[in-house]
Amino acid sequence: MTDNNTAPPQAPDDDELPRPAVRRRRFSASLIWLVPALAAVIGISLMVNSVLQAGPEITITFQTAEGLDAGKTPVKYKNVIIGKVDKIRLSGDRSHVKVTVALDKSADSFATKGTRFWVVRPRIGLGGISGIDTLLSGAFIGADVGDSQDKEDDFKGLESPPAVNHSAPGRSFVLHSDDLGSLDIGSPVYYRRIQVGRVVSYRLDDDGKGVSLQIFVDGPNDKFVTTATRFWNASGVDVSLGADGLKLNTESLATVVAGGMAFQDPPGPHDDTPAGQDAQFKLFADQGTAMAPPDGTPHYIRMRFEKSVRGLDVNAPVEFLGVKIGNVVSVRLDYDEQTQRFPLIVGAVVYPERLGSAYVKLQAMAKMRGDNPDMTKMMGRLVDNGLRAQARTGNLLTGQLYISMDFIKNAPKVTFDPDARPLMIPTTGGSFDKLQEQAADIVDKIDKIPFDSIGKNLNETLGGLNATLKQVNGKTLPEFDNTLKGVQKTVNTAGDALSGDSPLQQNLGTTLQEVQRTARSLRVLVDYLSDHPEALIRGRRADAKSSPASAPAAAPPSKSPKQGSTP
Amino acid sequence: MSAPAKVQALPRASELGLIGCHVCGLVCRCPGADGGVAANACCPRCGCALHRRKPASYSRTWALLIAAFLMYLPANLLPIMRTASLNDIDDNTILTGVLELWTKGSPDLAVIVFTASILVPMLKFLVLGMLLISSQRQTGWARVQRAKLYRLVEFIGYWSMLDVFVVSLLTAMVRFSVLSRVEPLPGVIFFGLTVVLTMLASMSFDPRLIWDGRDTDD
Numbered sequence: 001m002t003d004n005n006t007a008p009p010q011a012p013d014d015d016e017l018p019r020p021a022v023r024r025r026r027f028s029a030s031l032i033w034l035v036p037a038l039a040a041v042i043g044i045s046l047m048v049n050s051v052l053q054a055g056p057e058i059t060i061t062f063q064t065a066e067g068l069d070a071g072k073t074p075v076k077y078k079n080v081i082i083g084k085v086d087k088i089r090l091s092g093d094r095s096h097v098k099v100t101v102a103l104d105k106s107a108d109s110f111a112t113k114g115t116r117f118w119v120v121r122p123r124i125g126l127g128g129i130s131g132i133d134t135l136l137s138g139a140f141i142g143a144d145v146g147d148s149q150d151k152e153d154d155f156k157g158l159e160s161p162p163a164v165n166h167s168a169p170g171r172s173f174v175l176h177s178d179d180l181g182s183l184d185i186g187s188p189v190y191y192r193r194i195q196v197g198r199v200v201s202y203r204l205d206d207d208g209k210g211v212s213l214q215i216f217v218d219g220p221n222d223k224f225v226t227t228a229t230r231f232w233n234a235s236g237v238d239v240s241l242g243a244d245g246l247k248l249n250t251e252s253l254a255t256v257v258a259g260g261m262a263f264q265d266p267p268g269p270h271d272d273t274p275a276g277q278d279a280q281f282k283l284f285a286d287q288g289t290a291m292a293p294p295d296g297t298p299h300y301i302r303m304r305f306e307k308s309v310r311g312l313d314v315n316a317p318v319e320f321l322g323v324k325i326g327n328v329v330s331v332r333l334d335y336d337e338q339t340q341r342f343p344l345i346v347g348a349v350v351y352p353e354r355l356g357s358a359y360v361k362l363q364a365m366a367k368m369r370g371d372n373p374d375m376t377k378m379m380g381r382l383v384d385n386g387l388r389a390q391a392r393t394g395n396l397l398t399g400q401l402y403i404s405m406d407f408i409k410n411a412p413k414v415t416f417d418p419d420a421r422p423l424m425i426p427t428t429g430g431s432f433d434k435l436q437e438q439a440a441d442i443v444d445k446i447d448k449i450p451f452d453s454i455g456k457n458l459n460e461t462l463g464g465l466n467a468t469l470k471q472v473n474g475k476t477l478p479e480f481d482n483t484l485k486g487v488q489k490t491v492n493t494a495g496d497a498l499s500g501d502s503p504l505q506q507n508l509g510t511t512l513q514e515v516q517r518t519a520r521s522l523r524v525l526v527d528y529l530s531d532h533p534e535a536l537i538r539g540r541r542a543d544a545k546s547s548p549a550s551a552p553a554a555a556p557p558s559k560s561p562k563q564g565s566t567p
Numbered sequence: 568m569s570a571p572a573k574v575q576a577l578p579r580a581s582e583l584g585l586i587g588c589h590v591c592g593l594v595c596r597c598p599g600a601d602g603g604v605a606a607n608a609c610c611p612r613c614g615c616a617l618h619r620r621k622p623a624s625y626s627r628t629w630a631l632l633i634a635a636f637l638m639y640l641p642a643n644l645l646p647i648m649r650t651a652s653l654n655d656i657d658d659n660t661i662l663t664g665v666l667e668l669w670t671k672g673s674p675d676l677a678v679i680v681f682t683a684s685i686l687v688p689m690l691k692f693l694v695l696g697m698l699l700i701s702s703q704r705q706t707g708w709a710r711v712q713r714a715k716l717y718r719l720v721e722f723i724g725y726w727s728m729l730d731v732f733v734v735s736l737l738t739a740m741v742r743f744s745v746l747s748r749v750e751p752l753p754g755v756i757f758f759g760l761t762v763v764l765t766m767l768a769s770m771s772f773d774p775r776l777i778w779d780g781r782d783t784d785d
Contacts, residue, residue: 017596020586020608020617032623032630035764039634046641072656136653136745 055083055103056111060141062157065097067121067139075101075117075141082107082143099157101141111153114146114166118158130161160185163200169219172200173275175231175261177211177283182235182259189215190234190262196221199261213283215261225263228270231283232290235259245395266291296353298326300422303389303403304334305344307429312391312401318348320405326350328403346391347422348403376418379425382407383416388428581619590615621773625703628772632695635764638757639688645754648734652747660754661685661730683729684758691727691765694720695772702776710777717774724766731759 065088067073075083083103091098101117103110120142122131134140141157144166163186164172180202189197197217205212217225239248261283265272275281284290309331318326330347352359366378379387386407394402405425414426429437497504529535580586586597588610595610595617608617616622646658659667661684668677694716701713737749 017585017594018611020595020597021611021614030623030626032627036630036634036637039637039760039764043637043640046645071658138655 053105055105055107056151056153057086058101058103058111058153058155060099060101060117060155060157061091062097062099062119063159065099067119067134068097068099068141069138073138073140075103075107075143076120077107077110077143077145082110085141099141110143110145111151112146113148113150113152115152115155116144116146116158116162116166117155118142118161120161123160163198164216168216169222170197170217171219171222171225171275171277172214172216173225174278174280175213175215175283176205176280177213177233178285180211180213181233183213183233183261184259187235188260189217190260191217191221191224191264193262194221196224223274224265225275225279226265226270226272227275227279228272229263229265229275229281230290231261231263231281232287233259233283233285234262234287241398262287264291266293292354293356294353295351298349298351300329301326301348301350301425302422303346303348303425303427305346305391305427306341307391309344309346309391309401311393311399312346312403316400316402317394318350318403318405320350320355321407322404323355325352325354325405346403372418376423379423380416380418383414383426386411387425389425390428586617586619588613588615588617620775620779621771624771624773624776625699628695628699628768631764631768631771632692632699635688635761635768636692638761638764639692642754642758642761643685645757646752647730647754647758648737649750649752650748651750653745658752661758680730680733683727687723687727688761688765691720691724691769695765695768698772698777702779705779713777714774717769717772717777720769724762724769727762727765728759731755731762 062068068085068088070085070088073085074081075085081104083101085099086102087100089098089100090096118141119139120131120134121139122135123129131139142161144162146166164170183199183202185199185201187199188195189199197215200214200216202211202213204210239246241247263281264287312328312331314328314330316328317324318328326349328346328348330345332345332347334343334345335341336343355362362378369377386409387405388408388411390404390406390408391401392404394400408428411428416426417424496502499505528540532541535541580594581597584597585594586608587594591610591613593610593612595608597608597617597619609615610617621627643661646660646663648659648664650657650659661680665677665681665685668674668680698713698717701708734749734751734755738751741747741749
């Protein structure tokens with residue numbers, strides 16, 4: 001090989017050079033082809049593996065790709081990675097984002113209808129904090145598989161995590177409410193102040209006249225929701241100032257902040273069968289109305305008040321003989337061309353079934369008489385009996401009014417049209433109105449009294465009186481004094497005359513003795529005459545002398561006590 | 568051109584019936600006919616198997632080269648390294664790593680990695696394939712350049728292990744639990760296999776084959 005190798009060919013001698021030893025070969029050189037074969041097997045197995053491992057590819061539509069990373073963001077179910085985001089691209093109209101996800105082979109069942117996908121990001125809400133782990137690990141796509149077996153590869157991603165996993169034990173129910181209040185998705189549902197569920201979703205009703213809420217009650221507590229269960233909104237602090245006074249109510253501190261609802265069975269006997277999946281309930285505004293017996297169908301009535309109804313608010317109660325049967329829903333002004341006045345039209349919703357058994361009886365009676373079923377004819381009969389609506393003062397402190405329906409004695413007759421819709425209930429002035437009228441009358445009368453002239457006359461009279469008194473003081477009183485002195489003298493004289501040692505007294509004693517003797521003689525005479533009346537004519541008989549003699553003998557004993565009694 | 572021509576004029580060992588030991592350099596008298604060597608001749612001094620050219624050089628080199636190429640595909644398609652930091656898990660293949668280096672402001676490093684990890688193995692396949700084909704066809708085209716090319720391939724062969732070293736070093740050193748972590752991924756094994764197999768292929772190629780076939784050329 002080298003240039004300086006100048007040795008001539010065939011220079012080495014055969015004998016000088018050693019001969020190679022001969023040994024048996026151990027393996028064939030062709031075995032080397034095992035190496036590429038092995039490599040091919042490995043390569044093919046890798047390829048086959050990757051083909052076999054590749055699960056279905058699905059597309060999920062999101063509003064935004066925030067936090068998503070092509071090739072990195074995992075898809076997780078119960079925190080197990082079941083796939084990975086492959087591509088992220090905008091939709092044709094740029095309104096949303098299409099995320100292509102390569103699912104694992106084992107996650108084949110996730111590419112079915114009903115599977116839900118959402119992006120798990122850290123969320124901080126009033127109800128709590130979720131997805132805090134994604135702060136460190138980055139966002140991921142959560143998945144929840146449904147029941148369906150139908151294949152599907154195009155999904156619409158949820159913008160927020162579903163409140164309930166498909167496999168979670170429990171039941172969902174649908175509640176109907178007038179408005180959402182302070183409820184939100186995730187708001188707690190309480191049973192005896194223990195959280196047993198939450199609000200899953202809400203939407204406006206199709207007619208826009210209410211809100212439907214879907215709630216989920218976790219098992220095993222879902223069995224406490226029976227067909228008779230009442231739900232009520234326990235959100236926030238409920239402060240109400242009405243004719244009933246001030247009310248303040250809360251369920252728990254959490255509901256004050258985040259809103260919530262509660263449910264319970266009504267007191268008394270009720271149906272205990274657990275409610276079925278997606279059973280419909282009404283969501284009441286508060287516990288009081290929820291626990292009240294069912295209201296039945298509402299009836300709209302109208303009342304026309306001639307006087308001001310200041311203090312009558314919407315929601316003021318309507319009472320029938322003290323039983324609350326409804327609420328005022330509107331207070332509007334009207335104009336009457338004939339009387340040139342502004343009557344007030346008050347609209348109210350009443351629930352006749354709140355009357356309880358009275359309503360049942362009235363209904364039965366109405367049916368018996370063949371009245372129309374909504375009982376307006378029966379109402380007309382009640383109006384004939386004096387049923388009137390009145391705006392009464394419910395709370396003297398705040399001046400709140402309420403509508404009272406009462407039977408008024410001697411109410412003036414009114415025409416009642418049972419076919420009018422809404423029903424027009426005749427009214428009468430309120431009790432307070434009457435009081436005011438009477439007070440005004442009194443004030444009027446007081447006004448009419450001629451206080452001026454009375455005062456003038458009184459003044460003159462007093463002047464005259466003054467002059468009279470002066471006269472009395474100047475003349476009459478000194479004379480009176482003299483008269484009194486005269487009287488004094490007379491009395492003194494009389495006192496002297498009556499004293500014990502006065503001659504008048506002694507004369508009186510002797511005079512009385514004389515009178516006594518005279519009386520005795522007179523008695524003797526009378527006695528004699530009674531025995532001998534003929535003596536008046538014939539005179540005294542001789543044989544009768546003895547008897548008058550016995551008579552004086554009897555007299556001295558009667559005389560002695562007389563003398564004894566004399567002082 | 569004068570020197571090779573002169574060298575080509577010289578007689579070959581096989582023509583003289585001689586054979587040299589690869590290991591100890593002892594020259595023996597070859598008994599085999601046709602300038603060949605006995606199937607199981609051994610060096611009488613060191614006991615090493617004697618052969619005029621590396622045995623089955625073509626088939627071995629071809630086999631190893633094909634195996635290396637088969638490994639080269641997964642080495643580039645599979646991720647070789649996982650970088651897990653606080654909020655991010657990043658799997659990188661060689662090419663994405665190069666792209667990342669390029670876009671994140673280290674074009675020099677990107678060039679180095681690209682050269683060492685993608686360009687050099689690719690060049691080795693091309694060069695060895697070219698050498699094999701040209702030698703099998705016993706063409707006399709650019710023999711000196713081909714020999715130089717072979718020496719270059721042999722020399723730069725182990726530098727292709729750069730990526731494997733980077734991954735193994737990072738794996739060993741970047742271990743901060745949650746904060747930061749580097750893990751090797753299957754791609755690096757295939758990449759290492761590719762490098763080893765290409766080195767073996769270039770080793771099993773006998774550069775003397777380049778100079779064979781003088782007779783046909785002449």
